[in-house]
Amino acid sequence: MASSNSVASSAAPDTAPDAALVTEINGVLTIAVSTAGAGNSLDDAGVAAGAQALREVARGSRNVGAVLLTGLGKNFCAGGNVRAFAGADDRPTYLREIADNFHQLVSALYEADRPVVVAAKGWAAGAGMSLVLHADVAIGSASTRLRPAYRGIGLTPDGGLTWTLPRAVGAARAKQIILTDRIISADEALQWGLLSEIVADDDVDSAALAVAETIASGPRHADAATKHLLSVSADNSLLEQLTLEARSISERAGLPEGIEGVDAFVGKRAADFTRGR
Structure with missing residues (x-):
């Protein structure tokens, strides 16, 4: 859930209604995991609404062919809202609740059993990077940056990053990335298989949607x-x-x-x- 300092913001959380965070069009279930508020940090409402919608897919009450994860601001997701961590009366209890809720979303992605596309524009840090690693297809641009961002605030990874990253890039490289809090460029992410394709900065969202719609229209x-x-x-x-x-x-x-x-x-x-x- 950790956030990259490079994209941290003191802005108040966005108040978009849950309905705007989860949409279903042309067989694609789109979940906004972050909003423009709080530096594109992980949005609690988007996580909860997304997990609920994915469980509906798993139960068969939603008929979709693909899942698209996106961010509503200039970044995909800058990680958890560190200012909210700091303001919690009981930080361990609060962080456990946030992690459990986030992990419900990750678990629901797998229970839904649908191809997952990620529009990885801008920063994908902390929880954002974790979610990119769960994508079947991840679309980025030259300005895309991935960063674990946990150790910078003295925390450990969540969202399955310690499970997915070693399987994607190998144990030695995964350890180096997490333990040095390495910023991964778009070219490196593409070379290592963390991104599937790089498009123009302004085309990430539309390209990811097009991929999701193409998958959803198939078998x-x-x-x-x-x-x-x-x-x-x-x-x-x-x-x-x-x-x-x-x-x-x-x-x-x-x-x-x-x-x-x-x-x-x-x-x-x-x-x-x-x-x-």
């Missing part, structure tokens, strides 16, 4: 199954993974998306995966 159940295969691959042997892949592709072949996709290919037409939604 949603197949995408969810593919995401599951990718998520378990690190813990499986090759033979175990081959078994899972064979089972999955066989199952998909008998389901509406697989039938439509194969028939459309043979019929030389575009597949329509939206029928029946």
Whole structure:
């Protein structure tokens, strides 16, 4: 949850209603994890509303094909609201509550089982960096910067950063990044696989939305199954993974998306995966 000093602000938290923080258009569930207030720090209302919406996706009461995480200000997310930490009557209790709520959002991202796109514009520090590491597709620009930002305020990472970062960049590099509070440039993030694509500064939000909409218009159940295969691959042997892949592709072949996709290919037409939604 920690915040980068480079983007800290004394501005009052934004008072946007929860409805503006979670939207659903064209099959994309968009969650604003930060607002322009308090230096684009993690927004409590956005976290709570986002977790609730994602649980609805997991239960089947929301039918979406992709999740888009974004920030409403000039940055994606500068981490937790450190001024709120300082003002808490009981800091340990307050930080535990904030961390638990944040982790509910992270857990709900995985329970929803939908591809996650992040519009990583500007700073992604602390909790913001943690969320970028949970993306299936992360879009940034040349001005994007990632930073752990925890040790600068004497705290330890949350949001799963100590789990995701070593798996993304290797244990040695992850330790160096976190323990030196290294600022990661956009080029480094792209090279190390933390960002998927770099676009122009003003195009990050629109490019991320376009990716999310493209994913949402496709075979949603197949995408969810593919995401599951990718998520378990690190813990499986090759033979175990081959078994899972064979089972999955066989199952998909008998389901509406697989039938439509194969028939459309043979019929030389575009597949329509939206029928029946």
